[in-house]
Amino acid sequence: MKKLVLLLLLITAPLAAGKLRVITTIFPVYDLSRQVGGGLCEVSMLIPPGTESHSYEPTPRQIAGLGKCDLLVYTNPYMEPWIEKAARGAGVEQGNVINSCKDIELLGGGDADDDHDHGGKDPHAWLDPVNAARMTANIAAAFERKDPANAEQYRRNAKAYIKAFHEFDALARGTISGFSKKKFFFAGHFAYGYFVKRYGLSYVSPFKGFSPDAEPTPKAVARMSDGIKKEGATVIYREELLSPRLADALAAQGDLTVLELSAAHNVTKKDLSGGVTLLSIFRRNLTNLERGLK
Numbered sequence: 129m130k131k132l133v134l135l136l137l138l139i140t141a142p143l144a145a146g147k148l149r150v151i152t153t154i155f156p157v158y159d160l161s162r163q164v165g166g167g168l169c170e171v172s173m174l175i176p177p178g179t180e181s182h183s184y185e186p187t188p189r190q191i192a193g194l195g196k197c198d199l200l201v202y203t204n205p206y207m208e209p210w211i212e213k214a215a216r217g218a219g220v221e222q223g224n225v226i227n228s229c230k231d232i233e234l235l236g237g238g239d240a241d242d243d244h245d246h247g248g249k250d251p252h253a254w255l256d257p258v259n260a261a262r263m264t265a266n267i268a269a270a271f272e273r274k275d276p277a278n279a280e281q282y283r284r285n286a287k288a289y290i291k292a293f294h295e296f297d298a299l300a301r302g303t304i305s306g307f308s309k310k311k312f313f314f315a316g317h318f319a320y321g322y323f324v325k326r327y328g329l330s331y332v333s334p335f336k337g338f339s340p341d342a343e344p345t346p347k348a349v350a351r352m353s354d355g356i357k358k359e360g361a362t363v364i365y366r367e368e369l370l371s372p373r374l375a376d377a378l379a380a381q382g383d384l385t386v387l388e389l390s391a392a393h394n395v396t397k398k399d400l401s402g403g404v405t406l407l408s409i410f411r412r413n414l415t416n417l418e419r420g421l422k
């Protein structure tokens with residue numbers, strides 16, 4: 129009898145704790161999910177902090193672990209093309225696999241230059257704060273459906289973060305409208321399509337396409353260097369978690385300041401434990417853009 133009681137306790141223990149178990153893929157959806165969950169959920173992130181996200185795929189062990197979650201939240205099929213297969217492999221029901229961008233129209237092409245269009249869609253939708261707000265709402269809707277007892281709290285948490293994104297949007301609009309320059313130079317890949325579209329900016333990158341897989345050609349770098357001189361830029365932006373070598377080399381040629389612009393694909397271990405959020409990254413980006421373009 130004692131054994132049976134113990135067994136029953138063991139089986140019911142995770143449910144008794146009452147926490148929704150949410151597994152997320154990369155940092156943006158991790159941050160949105162934990163903000164919505166607000167301590168009522170166990171939210172984890174698959175990608176190890178500090179690693180490149182486009183080339184990331186979960187390990188067989190991580191895939192096996194997916195079977196234990198209530199919800200699996202990802203960005204969109206262009207950011208995590210492996211998601212469906214992994215979810216199927218782990219036996220996660222399709223209804224519990226949440227595409228946070230499901231109702232967001234993803235942009236095609238790259239930076240209005242055919243060179244950068246590899247036929248796929250641009251996965252970086254989260255960099256437009258209005259999209260981030262919508263992703264938050266989508267995630268909250270999934271949480272509410274899965275855990276109706278806490279629906280009210282999820283809705284409240286989501287509302288607060290959505291409001292913060294809309295306030296940031298207004299701030300960015302106001303700040304950027306005062307910029308004297310509207311073009312920036314970025315020594316990283318094409319991650320800012322949604323952001324520049326929202327705020328009427330443009331940017332130049334020597335990379336090809338929506339991921340940092342291929343090193344830029346010397347020709348592309350030389351073209352960018354010429355553009356920097358022509359525009360009279362004073363700042364070159366470097367990408368998070370990417371070697372600063374290219375930004376440093378371009379900076380040395382033109383006596384430029386190197387500042388970081390983070391597309392928030394992932395964060396360092398230190399930033400993660402320091403409490404960085406998608407919103408705090410947006411704010412830091414805006415400050416750095418202001419330094420270069422005002």
Ligand SMILES: [Zn+2]
Nearest residue numbers: 319338339393
């Ligand atoms: Zn990217």
